[in-house]
Amino acid sequence: MEQRSDRDEFSDFAGGRWPSLVRAGILMGCSLSDAEDLAQTTLTRCYQQWSRVARADNPSAYAHRMLVNAFIDTKRRRRNSELLVAQPVEGSISDPMQEIRLDIERSLGQLTQQQRLVVVLRYFLDLSERETAEVLGVPTGTVKSRLARALEALSADPRLATIALEASDD
Structure with missing residues (x-):
């Protein structure tokens, strides 16, 4: 039986993680x-430290931690360089799925950065509370309290009220 090279293992890992890393970047506000740049930065860092990532108990959680760190680094460097607007500048939206995505992005945009990261990791990347705590480097209780506050804020938003209520039942 032929042994797989590190390059092959990383290639499989990167291919499998790319969509979720990009999606997480978008949901974090990119x-x-x-989001694609953020995912690329994350995977580049994973490749540079592949032996450590591959040995981790949960390589996906390790990559998500790198994604969060890269996101925070990017926010520090680009503070106040973009002007966010509540409504799209160009005309109306014809794609109903795009409208739903915009509603989600607007609603998540009302959360603090810490709350948004917890919601994205927990509900969109489907990490457990423990895994989310590991990725963020905080206690599990902190994840729970941030989620509770985030879900409370989201439940006040009529666009996401039903999603927040369903999530709180988990």
């Missing part, structure tokens, strides 16, 4: 191109 544009599509910025």
Whole structure:
């Protein structure tokens, strides 16, 4: 039986993680191109430290931690460089799925950065509370309290009220 090389293992890992890393970047507040840049930065860092990532108990959680760190680094460097607007500048939206995505992004945009990260990791990347705590480097109780506050804020938003109520039943 042929042994797989580190390059092959990383290639499989990166291919499997790319969509969720990009999606997480978008849900954390990045544009599509910025989310792709963030995912690329994350996977580059994973490749540079592949032996450590591959040995981790949960390589996906390790990569998500790198994603969060890269996101925070990016926010520090680009503070106040973009002007966010409540409504799209160009005309109306014809794609109903795009409207739903915009509603989700607007609603998540009302949360603090810490709350938004917890919601994205917990509900969109489907990490457990313990895994979310590991990724963020905080106690599990902190994850629970941030989630409770985030879900309370989201439940006040009529666009996401039903999603927040369903999530709180988990």
